[in-house]
Amino acid sequence: MQKPLILVTNDDGITAPGLRALVRYMKDLGDVIVVAPDSPQSGMGHAITLDNTLYSKRMTIDQINGADEEYSCSGTPADCVKLALQELLKRKPDICISGINHGSNSSINVIYSGTMSAAIEAGIEGIPSIGFSLLDYSWDADFEPAKESIQKIVSEALKNGIPKGVVFNVNIPKLKKNELKGIKICRQARANWKEKFDKRTNPMGKDYYWLTGEFELLDHGEDTDEWALTNGYVSVVPTQFDLTAHHVIQELNTWDLEVMNNGEG
Amino acid sequence: MQKPLILVTNDDGITAPGLRALVRYMKDLGDVIVVAPDSPQSGMGHAITLDNTLYSKRMTIDQINGADEEYSCSGTPADCVKLALQELLKRKPDICISGINHGSNSSINVIYSGTMSAAIEAGIEGIPSIGFSLLDYSWDADFEPAKESIQKIVSEALKNGIPKGVVFNVNIPKLKKNELKGIKICRQARANWKEKFDKRTNPMGKDYYWLTGEFELLDHGEDTDEWALTNGYVSVVPTQFDLTAHHVIQELNTWDLEVMNNGEG
Numbered sequence: 001m002q003k004p005l006i007l008v009t010n011d012d013g014i015t016a017p018g019l020r021a022l023v024r025y026m027k028d029l030g031d032v033i034v035v036a037p038d039s040p041q042s043g044m045g046h047a048i049t050l051d052n053t054l055y056s057k058r059m060t061i062d063q064i065n066g067a068d069e070e071y072s073c074s075g076t077p078a079d080c081v082k083l084a085l086q087e088l089l090k091r092k093p094d095i096c097i098s099g100i101n102h103g104s105n106s107s108i109n110v111i112y113s114g115t116m117s118a119a120i121e122a123g124i125e126g127i128p129s130i131g132f133s134l135l136d137y138s139w140d141a142d143f144e145p146a147k148e149s150i151q152k153i154v155s156e157a158l159k160n161g162i163p164k165g166v167v168f169n170v171n172i173p174k175l176k177k178n179e180l181k182g183i184k185i186c187r188q189a190r191a192n193w194k195e196k197f198d199k200r201t202n203p204m205g206k207d208y209y210w211l212t213g214e215f216e217l218l219d220h221g222e223d224t225d226e227w228a229l230t231n232g233y234v235s236v237v238p239t240q241f242d243l244t245a246h247h248v249i250q251e252l253n254t255w256d257l258e259v260m261n262n263g264e265g
Numbered sequence: 266m267q268k269p270l271i272l273v274t275n276d277d278g279i280t281a282p283g284l285r286a287l288v289r290y291m292k293d294l295g296d297v298i299v300v301a302p303d304s305p306q307s308g309m310g311h312a313i314t315l316d317n318t319l320y321s322k323r324m325t326i327d328q329i330n331g332a333d334e335e336y337s338c339s340g341t342p343a344d345c346v347k348l349a350l351q352e353l354l355k356r357k358p359d360i361c362i363s364g365i366n367h368g369s370n371s372s373i374n375v376i377y378s379g380t381m382s383a384a385i386e387a388g389i390e391g392i393p394s395i396g397f398s399l400l401d402y403s404w405d406a407d408f409e410p411a412k413e414s415i416q417k418i419v420s421e422a423l424k425n426g427i428p429k430g431v432v433f434n435v436n437i438p439k440l441k442k443n444e445l446k447g448i449k450i451c452r453q454a455r456a457n458w459k460e461k462f463d464k465r466t467n468p469m470g471k472d473y474y475w476l477t478g479e480f481e482l483l484d485h486g487e488d489t490d491e492w493a494l495t496n497g498y499v500s501v502v503p504t505q506f507d508l509t510a511h512h513v514i515q516e517l518n519t520w521d522l523e524v525m526n527n528g529e530g
Binding site: 040042043044045046047048049050051053054055056078079082083085086087108110111112117120124125126148149152153156160163165166169180182183185187188190192195196197199202206207208209210211236237238239240241242243244245246248249251252253255256257258259260 | 308315321344347348350351352373375389390413414417421425430431434447455457461471472474475501504508513521523524525
């Protein structure tokens with residue numbers, strides 16, 4: 001039987017330890033091809049490169065236990081997936097795995113996440129797809145405690161398929177293996193960032209800003225990803241790219257949206 | 266009575282004709298403050314500037330019929346909204362309007378849209394918010410036929426409020442005023458882009474790519490934005506930033522996600 005073909009990408013760049021760990025974990029499950037950004041792309045959201053050129057380079061990062069093929073790409077995470085699917089891969093991958101991100105993509109962070117934009121791009125193109133993030137920003141984060149959960153989720157997704165129009169946003173708490181309580185299916189917690197701009201003056205006398213902020217949880221449900229993570233669980237949020245708020249369509253149809261002098265007037 | 270305070274932004278940049286038209290139309294409805302990118306940001310998705318500085322500049326573009334205040338910002342559309350709300354505006358705006366985009370943001374394009382990322386950012390911060398796009402990419406597009414529909418939708422949103430957690434994605438067909446049939450509440454059509462990468466060789470002998478593609482509609486429902494636009498209607502899609510696919514949670518809870526040797530084992 002042919003082994004599953006696994007496309008691996010991320011937003012922290014092709015040399016990030018989180019991606020190198022993910023490649024090792026995926027090698028146990030199938031053939032692995034990496035197409036990842038040549039530089040960090042955090043906070044890129046679902047950006048794509050429309051008005052600039054893209055470069056791609058075949059390379060080998062880990063001689064031992066590395067991917068079957070690896071390519072860096074000068075674009076965003078979404079660009080990497082597009083280029084992989086249309087140009088670099090010889091056949092359609094069975095699954096696309098993005099990460100492991102250094103840092104959380106839970107709750108509202110999904111909106112800003114380059115890791116998840118790569119996963120969503122693959123989902124739009126009809127490929128089962130999962131983004132993984134560890135709640136540890138440091139470059140020397142320990143990914144090993146997450147290994148079994150990651151392999152379990154990917155194996156189940158390969159076995160069952162992921163529902164159409166859905167990709168998984170998986171976040172993993174920063175805990176030791178024996179502290180992890182299990183895996184929970186969750187909804188995205190309501191939250192936002194309370195921004196603070198740190199205003200400074202540059203050596204030429206011109207004001208500039210650094211964006212900083214504090215995470216503000218607005219949701220105390222026990223079925224959310226934030227609850228799961230705080231309580232020691234790996235959170236799996238099924239995430240969709242049909243953004244329609246179907247539940248308000250009926251209400252909006254009661255609004256007065258008649259326009260004068262139009263084609264029916 | 267105090268006039269509504271309207272924050273206007275976009276992704277084509279502060280000098281774009283679509284934004285200048287929007288400022289004129291919003292001046293009929295309230296006080297207008299513009300905070301918009303100093304350069305085009307199309308395809309930026311929901312990118313934010315995490316590892317770089319932001320600059321902002323007070324300016325006046327149109328002496329007559331211009332905004333009450335205008336600021337350019339060196340960041341992305343989402344950065345503009347964050348900076349406006351936290352630093353530049355003296356009070357919370359009553360509504361945030363993004364656009365008018367030169368080109369469509371219907372169906373799956375919402376995911377890549379800088380115009381909509383600005384609107385969604387304001388929505389996350391609890392501000393009623395609408396993105397407008399005209400299906401005409403040209404810089405000298407005629408926005409006048411859209412004026413009445415835009416003013417009608419914004420007036421109704423100011424009167425009724427927009428449901429919590431929802432922002433409007435409004436697209437306008439490229440038609441004469443008397444050809445516009447009216448305004449329709451729609452759902453986002455299922456669609457994707459069939460990418461083609463145009464591969465070339467640079468003068469130094471290195472291969473590079475241009476991203477190009479064809480829009481592929483996968484949805485033939487008559488309640489979609491694509492149907493409305495093709496049939497002469499302005500489409501209004503209520504768009505949400507809770508990306509949870511609530512309808513699959515029950516099914517996913519039947520998966521075997523037990524992990525060995527964990528905290529409960």
